[in-house]
Amino acid sequence: xxxxxxxxxxxxxxxxxxxxxAEVIQLFVxxxxxxxxxxxxxxxxxxxxxxxxxxxxxxxxINVASLNNRIRIPSRNLVAQQAAAAAEIGAFGLVVHxxxxxxxxxxxxxxxNWRKLxxxxxDRGGFAVPILIENTAGGDFAMARHFDAIGRxxxxxxxxxxxxxxxxxxxxxxxxxxxxxxxxxxxITGRIDLVHLNNSRDEFDSARDRHANLASGTIDPAVLxxxxxxxxAPIVLETPAEGIADDLAYLRDATGHA
Numbered sequence: 001x002x003x004x005x006x007x008x009x010x011x012x013x014x015x016x017x018x019x020x021x022a023e024v025i026q027l028f029v030x031x032x033x034x035x036x037x038x039x040x041x042x043x044x045x046x047x048x049x050x051x052x053x054x055x056x057x058x059x060x061x062i063n064v065a066s067l068n069n070r071i072r073i074p075s076r077n078l079v080a081q082q083a084a085a086a087a088e089i090g091a092f093g094l095v096v097h098x099x100x101x102x103x104x105x106x107x108x109x110x111x112x113n114w115r116k117l118x119x120x121x122x123d124r125g126g127f128a129v130p131i132l133i134e135n136t137a138g139g140d141f142a143m144a145r146h147f148d149a150i151g152r153x154x155x156x157x158x159x160x161x162x163x164x165x166x167x168x169x170x171x172x173x174x175x176x177x178x179x180x181x182x183x184x185x186x187x188i189t190g191r192i193d194l195v196h197l198n199n200s201r202d203e204f205d206s207a208r209d210r211h212a213n214l215a216s217g218t219i220d221p222a223v224l225x226x227x228x229x230x231x232x233a234p235i236v237l238e239t240p241a242e243g244i245a246d247d248l249a250y251l252r253d254a255t256g257h258a
Contacts, residue, residue, distance in 0.1 A: 001228060001257050002053055005237040005244050012043050017052040020248060024053040026095070026236045029085040032059045035074055038085035047089045053234060055132075055194060056086035057095045064117050065099035065110030065143045075099075076117055080127065087128035093193060095132045095165050098144025098153065110143050111156045118160035132193050133157070134165035137173035138207035145174040145207075147181075151188045163193035166231065167238075168224055169212075170196075175205035178223050182230045192233045197224055197251070199239065213243035214250050225254035 004024035007013050013025045029038040041047070047054050059078060066072040083094045101110040121127055133153070135144045144150050154162070164185065171181050185192060199217025201210040214221045214237075228235050228251065239247050251257070 001232075001255065002234045003228075003237075003248060003251055003257060004053070004235070005239075005248065006057070008241045012046060013054065014043065014046045014050045014052055017050075020245060022052065022248065024055065024234045024236060026055045026057050026238075028059070029056055029082055029089070030059060032057070033061060034059070035061055035078065037078075037081050041085070041089050044089050054086075054089055054091040055093050055095060055234070055236065056082060056089075056091045056129075058082050058097070060097070062096060063099040064096065065101055065113050067101055067105050067109055067113070072113055076120065079117065079131065080121060080124075083127040083129050083131065091129055093130045093132040093163055094127070095134050095194065097134050098136050098142060098150075100136075100139045100142040103141060105141065107141055107143065107149070108152075110141070111153050114143065114153060115156040118157055118162070122160065130161060130163045130193070132163035132165045134196065135167055135170050135174065135176075137167075137170040137209035145170075147176055147184055147188060150185070154189050158189065164189045164191055165194045165196060166192050166227070166233075167196035167198060168219065168227055169198035169200040169217075169238075170209060172200045172204055172219050173202060173206050173208050173210075175207075178219065178227060182227055192231045195227060195231045195233050195235045196238050197228060197235050198237070199224065211239055213239045214247045216243070221250065222254070225251065228255050
């Protein structure tokens with residue numbers, strides 16, 4: 001088990017990791033709210049030469065599943081560009097949200113668009129790093145909110161080596177019981193490549209994605225620790241910045257991870 005956190009600013013990821021005692025850091029390679037193409041990262045040499053594992057989170061604007069050409073096509077381009085940027089800094093994967101279609105549209109077509117993403121990139125030699133699909137918290141037409149939907153998505157993309165990210169806040173807010181989440185997801189995908197360990201500010205099945213520090217949300221922290229023990233994957237905290245040090249300390253103590 002390697003434990004770490006998301007980088008909340010544009011500073012040096014290795015300095016941040018050393019201050020926290022983190023073994024893995026997640027970061028963006030461009031403004032997550034815009035469609036910008038990534039630029040070379042100013043701390044590339046430090047990340048390539050360090051002992052800290054790096055994972056990249058893709059931009060929030062990306063929606064591979066969308067039936068709108070003006071969203072789907074630039075989303076495909078950004079996934080490829082950000083995967084290439086992730087490879088340049090030695091990251092082990094690119095996290096991409098499952099996305100959604102709009103009310104009244106057929107979710108099957110959204111799944112087809114995910115498959116086309118991998119098929120088109122396979123013709124170009126594949127992605128530079130593995131694409132790690134993350135479950136999401138809300139939306140009746142989401143590709144990866146409910147685990148049965150994730151099963152349908154995996155039937156379409158699993159053969160391309162897609163990885164999976166289990167976000168605990170998203171699963172809870174999405175109406176999925178965390179006590180059995182690891183077992184059920186592994187039965188669907190065969191893998192968990194990363195855990196986003198977050199408590200939730202909102203109640204079960206709220207469909208609201210609002211993260212809380214481990215000891216201050218509506219999820220029992222002991223359940224979160226058990227997810228870590230059973231997932232067999234790196235752990236990244238995306239909790240509020242002011243409480244991350246305490247979250248890491250709790251997690252290390254609860255899991256026996258020195």
